[in-house]
Amino acid sequence: MLNEFVLEMKGITKAFPGVKALDDMQFQLKKGEIHALMGENGAGKSTFIKIITGVHEPTEGDMYLFGEKISFQNPNEAEKLGIAAIYQHVTSYPDLSVTENIFMNHEIRHPTWKTLNWREMHKQARELLRELGSSIDPKAQMNTLSVAQQQIIEIAKAISTKAKIIIMDEPTAALTARESEELYRITEKLRDEGTSIIFISHRFEDMYRLASRVTVLRDSKYIGTWNVDEISNDKLIVAMVGREINQIFPDKIVTAGDTVLEVKNLSKLGDFEDISFSVKKGEILGMTGLVGAGRTEVCQAIFGITRFEKGEILLNGSSVKSRNPQEAMQNGIGYLAEDRLEQGLVVDWSIEKNVTLANLSELSTYTWLHRAKEKEQAKTFGEKVQIKATSIFDTVHSLSGGNQQKVAVAKLLTKDLKVILLDEPTKGVDIGAKAAIYEIVQQLAEAGYAVLFVSSEMPEILGMSDRILVMKEGRIAAEFVNRGVTQEMILEAAMGEEPVQKKSG
Amino acid sequence: MEQKKQTYQPRTLETQLPFSWKRLFFQWEWMLLLILVAVLLFGSYVSPYFLNYPSLRDGTMVFLDKALIVFPMAMIMIMRDIDISVGSTVALSSVVMASLYTTAGLPMEIAIVACLVTGAVCGLINGLLIVKFKELSAVIVTLGTMILYRGIAYIILEDQAAGGFPEWFGFFGWGYVFGIPFLLIVFAALAIVFGILLHRTTFGRKVFAIGNNPTASRFSGVRVDRIKVIVFMLAGLLAAITAIFLTSRMGSTRPNIATMYELDIIAMAALGGVSTAGGKGRVVGVVIAVFIIGYLQYGLGLINMPSQLFLIIVGALLILSVAIPKIGSLMKRK
Amino acid sequence: METKEAHAENPKKNMLTLFYQFRELGLLFFIILLCIGVQIRNPSFLTGENILDLATNTSILVILSLGMMIVLITRGIDLSIGAVIALSGMLTAQLVAANPSINPLLCLLFGTVIGAVCGMVIGLLIARVGLLPIIATLALMNIFRGLTFLVSDGEWVSSYQMSDGFVALAGGSFLGINHLIWIAVFFCLVFFYFLNYTRTGRQIYAVGSNPQSAAVSGIKQGRVLLLVYTIMGGLSGLCGVLWVSKFASAQGDTASGYELTVIAACILGGVSIAGGSGKLAGVLLGAILLGILNNALPLLNVSPFWQNGIQGFIILLAVIVNAIVKRRVDRTHLLRRAG
Structure with a gap:
């Protein structure tokens, strides 16, 4: 036997x-x-x-x-x-x-x-x-x-x-x-x-x-x-x-306002081609596609990490150029990196230093760092996203995946942002922490941020987004308004063999 | 256990750490202080002329010149880079200064300014090459410039010595202010300035961030390239300041001065607790390490021990200071 | 649209790829140009005698570059080789001075063993304790150099203390060709076989190309690193004996700074400091290029004081050009994959 x-x-x-x-x-x-x-x-x-x-x-x-x-x-x-x-x-x-x-x-x-x-x-x-x-x-x-x-x-x-x-x-x-x-x-x-x-x-x-x-x-x-x-x-x-998948997504309260971010004909040879979309205030725009379809590349170009060759980015109607992440954040664009351990966080550091890293200039005069202010800010934002830890001095590597991601989100919140690009925010976190992250994403939208939500996982794209963009081989293959959209429709667009064409619905 | 956490219990984060004796005493710097005391006792044991104030005071003049570079070198090592061209930069700056004064007949003040500019430009070139050609790594770039800078020094001065500086120039190497060597005062001032810069300013915070995770730093809006260039420039500038003190003390210069300075400097930083893998280090530790290595050299000199013994000791200290933490963690794993 | 653009740029990019793949040919081309240039300025350059002279003087550099190449391929570096040369040279010279009748081949063995032990210490520190290669070898450079001074007490061992047999090691010739050249050719053949036709040789490349997958493939990285540094040390020890025999004197500061020349030869030959790649032919040409520069600059009446500067400049230029070409090639690969 x-x-x-x-x-x-x-x-x-x-x-x-x-x-x-x-x-x-x-x-x-x-x-x-x-x-x-x-x-x-x-x-x-x-x-x-x-x-x-x-x-x-x-x-x-x-x-x-x-x-x-x-x-x-x-x-x-x-x-x-x-x-x-x-x-x-x-x-x-x-x-x-x-x-x-x-x-x-x-x-x-x-x-x-x-x-x-x-x-x-x-x-x-x-x-x-x-x-x-x-x-x-x-x-x-x-x-x-x-x-x-x-x-x-x-x-x-x-x-x-x-x-x-x-x-x-x-x-x-x-x-x-x-x-x-x-x-x-x-x-x-x-x-x-x-x-x-x-x-x-x-x-x-x-x-x-x-x-x-x-x-x-x-x-x-x-x-x-x-x-x-x-x-x-x-x-x-x-x-x-x-559990039933639809139980873990927060209820949608659609409060989409004016268009905040508009991307026009963005192109970069070898990475992406002719990308155009817009995100409204309070809206969650889902973006999906196969691994390597160019989603991360688009986000990083908008955030000023890499350069794009053609196209334009408009914020509240006026054209902005971000030559590096610092300028992007000054312009009001924030990015939550896909790989939080390599790109998002300094894991050997405390929660405090991680939360304030992007905002050091606000916490200093003539580069002299005000430690009291720093602690206060770390506490405020750490508690806002409910990081599960005893003190702001806990090192990030001692936290669970979900809590690490919360630290990364708290860091974004310290800046005065209008648009937040979330690149696979639930990658590698357990299901309970996922629910908490969905909650935070929903709160960000309710607080008036324009949210671009990039994910490979169909259920969360369908469960979270107001509209959905599907990328394929560096191009936008389809755009859906998230009403009656099914996984099959998205997969068809992401993997299909027919030439890319723009759908609207 | 994460699953229950969806409810909205307000969660608070402490902002005070409870006092801990362990944290206060479990630090590399205490270890270094012990070693320093041991070195001083050893010195007083081997030579009756070692352990008294004038002797310890004047002894600093022997080693503090190169120790000035240890501060920017610590920053460079914290950022996971290395600069092995600093010795050559000292030589080139010194040779430029001396030849502008002697051959070109320019006033000494202008020659000194030129020396500082030379050092800063050398550092700038290092920094720019490292930032623009990341695939080359700092090792290769500074290896190349190490040969190049000293090569230029040889082109300028060939195998000649240049000297005959105005009398006041000797003040840098030999002068006292209120009974304290001028060099020691400069060293102390730089220690304070770099201590503040590294531990109390946003600049220092960013240097540590780069050393711990360069990508995350860049993604968080830290201008990584700019900071690297500035730090390498600082190393060049401090090398030029060292050139001034060294030239002043020797009274003349040659293209072969300050050979292998980089090794002593890296050894001082590593012994001082600067992690060679980046991301860690404190100015206090580095300062103590400077005095450990310096007084060791001074003490050995007093009893006419061959200076080669000192080479071996520096090498052994460097290995021990980087190996001990590793061996500790290796043992823990088993 | 994207494909059209890629196609339009393709011919030029392909040339670049070709150039990069056969960069040894580029180097050879440069060497030939250089030789022609020098020959025009000074006809005594390309004479049989001078060429043999040049080859003899480059042999030690070639042997050391082979060792440095495998160190660099594993993402390491060895700054201690100048000091190992001095230490092994000094100890061997003292041995010869004390026993003039000793067999010269025994001396070679003696020096090689000393070097291999030095290299093994470095290898253990890097592979077992986990020190960074640059730090470990920098420290041991100091220690070996200090030991050399200690054992010699600052004294030189000069030619009159050496037996004729010993001096003939590097001075004598076989079939009209200097022993050194024979030894260098021998090591080139051995390394060619070792790197291309043995499993261990390929593992050296694997460890440098991707340490993580090497671990998954079950390659024992520690052993490979230990082996590589021991080989480097052994070659340095051997060259220490040859060096002392060639210059008929052993001093405390023998070969000081020579590690830089060796690393330069490797980098000129296209060995990547990031590990994983490097060809024997390239390294050989890199060493020959440096040898030609050393030989030709005096023939062109260039002041010896310019040599350091010129060498430094050429090294920097070579690595930068290499980096730029490699970037363009990588971009081509990216485009081809996308298209």
């Missing part, structure tokens, strides 16, 4: 100091099946992968491979036993060739001389790629390839290790419909050849299209495993989120 499963995990728990990243996980993988793993950000999926691939050792629990109990000390051992992972952020060697990326650390060597056999490796790489239906030159340098191509290389790498189990972590996140279709085809081919695949994705259509079974994680806990044709969409959402 045991042998029915290629991989079986029983009661796997991983504890880090202070947190349980994975709690009592159960998992069974059959030979030649595609098994979807679903859950919100921070549900424990990445910890789960790291345990399977030997990056982390579980604190408790047992793993069985082909019925045999195993434990890994390091990634090499997992690889030897036929487990390979394709990570969400492609982990390639940009300076090295395709062949080398495929064969790194399991190179083909001359049997006695241990010399690397480049001719054979190039040949096999070419064959592997041909099998995958790709004509990429094995000698090309990795950083000259597109994300989709790099993904194919990663798959080739997994196959070249003769992996029996392949884990794909959000492989479609940055792919267009055609590229996704290509990936589906390759994945199914692998399955038919007997490889077992764990497919991790946000997208329901990935799961429906590919997987035969689905396992759901929530808050680091195992929720359940179902056959895909036996579980309804709504039930799956409840399993993932823990």
Whole structure:
């Protein structure tokens, strides 16, 4: 009976100091099946992968491979036993060739001389790629390839290790419909050849299209495993989120006023093209699209981090130019960065210093910093967004993801802003904190800010926005007024193959 | 536990920290003070001429000239950069000053101004190159300018020495004000100015922010590039001031003066608790470290120990001061 | 519309890409131009004798540049090599002075081992303790230099104290070609094989190109770093012996500041300080370019006092031009991906 499963995990728990990243996980993988793993950000999926691939050792629990109990000390051992992972952020060697990326650390060597056999490796790489239906030159340098191509290389790498189990972590996140279709085809081919695949994705259509079974994680806990044709969409959402999705969004009180921000024909070669939209006072404008569709690039151009080549930005009707973030904030534009740890916060600093960082000039005379004023401001704004901490001196890295995000929001509030650009504000925070962030976003709109709300997650785009922009390959593919809009309509616009055309409704 | 938090309990944040003995005494600076005391005791043990006020006072003249550069160097290291061209900048500024006075026959006052300008321009070039070509890193840029600046000094003066300055110029290196060496007064003044600049102004706050997270700083409206250029310029300017004191004390200059100054300066900053990975450091610690290294050098000199021994000690101190915190955290992890 | 623009700019961009991919050819082209220029000014430049002379004088630089290249590829730097050269040179010279009959090859081994031990200490500090390479090697540069002065007590070891066999190490020749050139060629071949045809060689590139994925791939980074600094140290130790043999004197300040020249050769040869890339051919040409400058400037009656300045200027210029070209190339890649 045991042998029915290629991989079986029983009661796997991983504890880090202070947190349980994975709690009592159960998992069974059959030979030649595609098994979807679903859950919100921070549900424990990445910890789960790291345990399977030997990056982390579980604190408790047992793993069985082909019925045999195993434990890994390091990634090499997992690889030897036929487990390979394709990570969400492609982990390639940009300076090295395709062949080398495929064969790194399991190179083909001359049997006695241990010399690397480049001719054979190039040949096999070419064959592997041909099998995958790709004509990429094995000698090309990795950083000259597109994300989709790099993904194919990663798959080739997994196959070249003769992996029996392949884990794909959000492989479609940055792919267009055609590229996704290509990936589906390759994945199914692998399955038919007997490889077992764990497919991790946000997208329901990935799961429906590919997987035969689905396992759901929530808050680091195992929720359940179902056959895909036996579980309804709504039930799956409840399993993932823990409650009906519409309960977590605050009620909308539409008070949209005059147009505050207007963007006209904004273009930057290679990043985005001909972007035009406007946001009104008190309005939440949702912006979505695939990863890499150019959403962050547009936000950063408006905020003065990068330059745009053509177009115009109007604030309250008059044209503004922001050469850097400082000028953008003086103009009244604020930006909440996508990656709060790398771009938003100084994590080793206290809440206080983070909150006041953007507003130091207001708190000083001739650059002399008034500490009392600083504390007062940190307290005021920290309490306004309800940061859960004991004092303003708590370091940011000691806070949970949601509270860190609140610190970043508090920092924006210290400035006298009219427009706030929120780039994936709920990325990597748990569901409870999400609700709190939605609340804050709603309050910002009610307080009269014009809000641009960028997100990859359809439910929150649909739940929060007054209007929705869909970006595709650097252009605005569609614009909807959020009444009766469905996920399918948005996905169609974000991934569709037909040329971009402007819809209005 | 986060889930229950949707209700509107008013949440307050403390703005006072409770007093803690641990926080007061668990600091690198106390450690440094102990080392300084040990150095002084060692000095008095090996030489009867070491531990008295005139000796300690005049001893500062031996090492404080280069120590002036440690303040901007600390800022640079806090910002995760490094400047290994400062020794060459000292040499170039000094050579420019001396040759303008001797060869060009300009008044000494103008030569001094030219010296300061030279230093600042050297720093400015470093800063601009580092900011405009971020992929090169400060190591490579200052490595290049280190060779270039000293090369220019050689072009100007070849292997000659230039000297014969007016008598009043000797005041910088040898003068006293109210019985205290002028150099010591300048050092103290600079320590206070940089202490305030780094710990009490928005400029200093931004320097720390850049060292901790350059991207987040830029996204928060900090003008990262501008601040970097200013700090590198300060390093050049302070190198020029050092050139004035050093030239004055030696009475003449050569293109090969101040070789390897950068090492002593980096060692002083690192020993003083400035993190070489950026983001941390205090002027108090740096000042104590200057006196530790300086008096060590002075003490060894008094007993005619070979100066090479001093090289080894500085190297060992530098390694220990950066390794001890790391080893501590390595042990903790195990 | 976007694609049209990209196409319009493509031919020029492709030239740039080509130039960047074959930047060694560009460097070679520059060297040839330089040689022609020098030859026109001074016909004694391209004579067999001078070329051999030039090659002999560049050999040590080439050997050291090979070691520095792998250090730079792992995102590191080694500022201590001048001091290691002095230390190993001094100890070997003292050994020879004390035992004139010792086999010269034993001396080579002795110096290499001393250097390798020095390098291993650096490697341990960087790989195990986690110090920044620039700080660790700066500190050890001081320590090694100080040790050199201590063991020599400030004295020189001069030519009359050295055996003929020892001096012949770097002075003698085989088939009319100086030993140093043979040694340099030998190391070039070894490194070519090591970097391109062994797993460890490729791991050096992997660690420098993307340390995170190297960790995920199960490459033992600590071991690679330790190996790289030990090799660098061993080569420095070897060169210390050759240096002392060549100049027939060992002093406390031997090779002071030579690390800068070596790093300069690597950077001229296109090794990126950000790690992950660097080719042997490029480094070889970089070292040769510096060798030619050193040889040709006196032939052109350029004052020796200008050499430092010219070298510094060329290094800065080379890294800046390199950075600008690389930016344009990256932009092309970006455009191609977008289009």
